[in-house]
Amino acid sequence: MPSYSTPIRPRFSPIVIFVYNRSEHTARLLNSLRDCEELTHSEIYVFCDGPKNMQDKLQVDKVREVISDFAKTRDCAVKLRPSNLGLAASIISGVTEVLRNHNSVVVLEDLI
Numbered sequence: 824m825p826s827y828s829t830p831i832r833p834r835f836s837p838i839v840i841f842v843y844n845r846s847e848h849t850a851r852l853l854n855s856l857r858d859c860e861e862l863t864h865s866e867i868y869v870f871c872d873g874p875k876n877m878q879d880k881l882q883v884d885k886v887r888e889v890i891s892d893f894a895k896t897r898d899c900a901v902k903l904r905p906s907n908l909g910l911a912a913s914i915i916s917g918v919t920e921v922l923r924n925h926n927s928v929v930v931l932e933d934l935i
Contacts, residue, residue, distance in 0.1 A: 835929075837866040839921050841914055842933040844874070844882035846889050849933040853893045865929070867899035870917040873906040886933070 838856070842849045856862055869890050874880040887903060894901055908916060914930070921928050 835861060835865040836927040837868060837921055837925050837929070838862075838931060839917055839928045840867065840869045840931045840933070841872070841910075841917060842869065842886050842890065843872045843910075844879050844886060845933045846882065846885035849886050849889045852931060852933055853889065857893075857897070862897070866925075867897065868917070868921050869894075869899055869901045870913060871901070871903050872908055872910075872913045873904040875907045879907075 840852065842852075856867075871883065871887055871890060874883040890901055890903075893899070902917070904913065918928055918930060
C-alpha cells in the first residue's frame with residue numbers, strides 16, 4: 824500500500840455566491856462559511872452586481888467592503904460588475920462562467 828506524505832483531501836463543488844446591496848446579510852453568509860470546516864475543500868467565487876442607480880450605490884459599496892474583508896482571509900475569486908445585470912442575468916452569467924471549469928456548483932445568495 825503506498826504511503827503519502829500529505830493527506831488526500833476531497834474536492835467539493837465550488838461555492839458561487841451572488842450578492843447585491845444587503846451588507847448585513849452578506850456578512851452573515853460569509854461568517855457562516857468561515858465556520859464551515861469543509862470550506863477549505865471548495866473554491867469560492869463571489870459575484871456582486873453593479874448598482875441600479877445612485878441610491879443603490881452606497882449599499883452596493885458597503886457589500887463590496889464586506890466581500891473585500893472576506894477575501895483578505897480566504898482565497899476567492901471576486902467579480903465586481905460595473906453595471907447592473909439584474910438578478911436572473913447575474914446568476915445565469917456567473918454560474919455559466921464557473922461551470923466552464925467545473926462539473927457542478929453550489930449557489931448561495933445574500934439572503935437572511
